[in-house]
Amino acid sequence: MEELKLKGKNELDTQKLYSEYYIKEYVNSNQNKSTEIRTSDGILVKFYATENIHAFTRSKSFSNTKIERTFDYDRARKLSYIKQVIMETCKEEILKKDFFNKEKNFWERHYFVPSKKYYIYLIKDKKGNFVFKSHYSLKTHKDFLKKWKFFGQK
Numbered sequence: 001m002e003e004l005k006l007k008g009k010n011e012l013d014t015q016k017l018y019s020e021y022y023i024k025e026y027v028n029s030n031q032n033k034s035t036e037i038r039t040s041d042g043i044l045v046k047f048y049a050t051e052n053i054h055a056f057t058r059s060k061s062f063s064n065t066k067i068e069r070t071f072d073y074d075r076a077r078k079l080s081y082i083k084q085v086i087m088e089t090c091k092e093e094i095l096k097k098d099f100f101n102k103e104k105n106f107w108e109r110h111y112f113v114p115s116k117k118y119y120i121y122l123i124k125d126k127k128g129n130f131v132f133k134s135h136y137s138l139k140t141h142k143d144f145l146k147k148w149k150f151f152g153q154k
Contacts, residue, residue, distance in 0.1 A: 003077040011071055018056045018076040023049055025083065026132070037083055041090040045122065045130040054134040055079055074137060078118070082135055085120055089113050094122070094130075 006021065008014035026037070026047035037045050056076035057069035095112045111130060113120040121134040 002080065004080050005077060015056065015071050018079060019052055021079060022052045022055045025079070027052070037086050039086055039089045039091060043091050043130065045086050045132060046125070047132045051132055051134070075135065078135065078137055081118060082120060082132070085113060085118060
């Protein structure tokens with residue numbers, strides 16, 4: 001998979017270029033509707049403009065969503081991976097994990113698409129479709145094994 005290497009005049013300009021790429025590649029920007037991307041066995045994964053910021057920024061805290069997000073060059077460069085990984089995945093490969101949402105005070109089910117050292121984080125909408133939430137890569141094999149164990153895999 002080939003990484004993106006977009007470069008603006010400054011970080012804000014570069015962030016704007018990656019945002020435009022995400023909208024163009026994953027969202028139908030005419031009406032802010034999701035582009036349909038399907039897994040190898042036909043499962044729909046939707047992408048919305050509102051999740052654009054999660055595609056190339058990172059929070060310092062996984063559990064605290066109110067913390068300011070910072071631009072993440074690693075995530076941004078791997079934006080092009082998302083479509084390819086999803087299209088090469090089948091339903092049986094999608095991992096699920098339940099988390100307790102402290103802010104909303106209820107359990108949520110989250111879904112993860114693993115691909116070697118790369119994960120795509122999904123949720124399900126009210127219609128049962130998968131919706132892109134974020135993505136991240138793991139730098140070392142040790143990080144990969146730690147996450148793999150966290151998601152209940154052996």
